[in-house]
Amino acid sequence: MVDHGDVASGLSLSPLQEKALEAVLVQLAAKSSAALVLLSTRTGHYISSRGTRHDVDTAGLASLVAADLAASQYITDMVDATESHTMILREGERHTTLIAEAGPSLVLLVVASREVPLGWIRMLVQGASQRMAEITRPAPGRAMPAPAAMVPGGEFADLVGQAIDDLWTE
Amino acid sequence: MYINYTRREITVKVVYYGPALGGKTTNLIQIHDHVSGNQRSELISLKTAEDRTLFFDFLELQLGKIGGLTPRVQLYTVPGQARYEASRRLVLRGADGVVFVGDSQPDRQKENLESWLGMTQHLAGYGIELQGFPVVVQLNKRDLPGAVGVDLFRRTINLNGDTPLFEAVALDCRGVRETLRAIMERVVVRLKREISASAA
Ligand SMILES: Nc1nc2c(ncn2[C@@H]2O[C@H](COP(=O)(O)OP(=O)(O)OP(=O)(O)O)[C@@H](O)[C@H]2O)c(=O)[nH]1
Ligand SMILES: [Mg+2]
Numbered sequence: 001m002v003d004h005g006d007v008a009s010g011l012s013l014s015p016l017q018e019k020a021l022e023a024v025l026v027q028l029a030a031k032s033s034a035a036l037v038l039l040s041t042r043t044g045h046y047i048s049s050r051g052t053r054h055d056v057d058t059a060g061l062a063s064l065v066a067a068d069l070a071a072s073q074y075i076t077d078m079v080d081a082t083e084s085h086t087m088i089l090r091e092g093e094r095h096t097t098l099i100a101e102a103g104p105s106l107v108l109l110v111v112a113s114r115e116v117p118l119g120w121i122r123m124l125v126q127g128a129s130q131r132m133a134e135i136t137r138p139a140p141g142r143a144m145p146a147p148a149a150m151v152p153g154g155e156f157a158d159l160v161g162q163a164i165d166d167l168w169t170e
Numbered sequence: 171m172y173i174n175y176t177r178r179e180i181t182v183k184v185v186y187y188g189p190a191l192g193g194k195t196t197n198l199i200q201i202h203d204h205v206s207g208n209q210r211s212e213l214i215s216l217k218t219a220e221d222r223t224l225f226f227d228f229l230e231l232q233l234g235k236i237g238g239l240t241p242r243v244q245l246y247t248v249p250g251q252a253r254y255e256a257s258r259r260l261v262l263r264g265a266d267g268v269v270f271v272g273d274s275q276p277d278r279q280k281e282n283l284e285s286w287l288g289m290t291q292h293l294a295g296y297g298i299e300l301q302g303f304p305v306v307v308q309l310n311k312r313d314l315p316g317a318v319g320v321d322l323f324r325r326t327i328n329l330n331g332d333t334p335l336f337e338a339v340a341l342d343c344r345g346v347r348e349t350l351r352a353i354m355e356r357v358v359v360r361l362k363r364e365i366s367a368s369a370a
Contacts (some may be wrong), residue, residue, distance in 0.1 A: 011172050012172070018176050024215065043263055044183070046181075047172070052361050060211050060228060067260065071225070119226040152345075156362055157356075164233065165347070167231060167234075
């Protein structure tokens with residue numbers, strides 16, 4: 001079985017990487033006049049989105065987009081063992097929806113009007129995916145910045161436990 | 171795990187795993203119903219017409235700030251029916267912790283064991299050993315007559331003595347919050363350990 005990308009290790013992006021990804025998203029959204037472009041990790045964690053639609057449940061969407069890609073890749077693995085760049089296309093009545101892998105750790109969703117030519121969107125998505133893959137490629141010898149300073153010390157686990165209890169309403 | 175420095179957020183993924191009809195989806199429904207709308211996403215359920223999980227359920231919780239940091243938790247369930255093995259494997263990908271929901275009914279013990287072994291195998295496929303990985307067990311459906319004893323259940327799945335077990339009646343929300351709290355505490359302990367290790 002081929003495994004795609006990061007699994008147990010998780011993903012942490014440096015502020016610089018986040019900025020660079022953001023810039024690619026902004027450009028992609030503008031050039032494709034997309035209603036929505038959304039970036040998620042391969043394990044379904046929402047990163048960022050752009051576009052004219054603001055009423056979407058981004059957390060839920062990110063989980064579905066990642067799952068859709070994972071299922072498609074699993075299907076491909078089962079019937080055709082050669083690895084390939086996965087892009088899922090849906091042509092709706094009013095919108096074209098594209099889901100594409102962007103390097104080993106990211107997934108990209110693009111929702112654009114049917115009036116935008118498919119070839120154009122596809123080309124933009126391919127370009128954006130490639131740049132995102134480059135941005136997130138871990139440079140050899142350069143470890144991810146340690147987020148130690150960000151995580152509160154002391155009784156973090158207790159505090160999180162307390163925070164769960166605080167969520168609860170009867 | 172996903173860390174966003176700019177927004178100072180840490181998102182972790184917890185998967186509810188277990189045999190068919192054990193009550194995994196019921197746990198998420200209860201959590202959804204007991205957390206106010208501004209601290210959670212909508213519940214997404216990819217299910218069959220008979221309300222059986224087909225791919226997964228998904229619910230995200232946003233916890234209150236802790237030291238300037240916002241923890242988010244993504245909760246997933248797997249589909250328990252035997253034929254969805256491949257989907258279970260996919261949902262487990264990237265999990266930071268698992269809740270195993272076992273069924274108390276005496277005639278479901280074989281399914282408990284099979285599901286537990288399947289989970290162990292999938293995790294191993296992702297390079298994760300159960301030892302040291304955040305796992306919490308919930309023994310559900312304690313309300314049913316003839317429910318098996320906790321000790322028998324522990325022996326059935328050969329559960330190590332350190333793994334916490336919560337008795338639950340998910341349908342009445344008994345044990346649901348306790349289970350969630352316990353897994354989150356364990357996930358966070360491991361997270362801190364990993365982060366300090368990477369800082370060293
Ligand atoms: N008596 C009793 N029934 C329960 C309890 N928890 C859940 N149920 C019922 O058990 C049935 C299955 O519950 P689900 O939550 O859908 O089970 P699941 O584990 O998600 O099942 P799959 O999606 O097929 O894997 C439902 O009819 C629930 O109402 C419980 O604590 N006691
Ligand atoms: Mg279910």
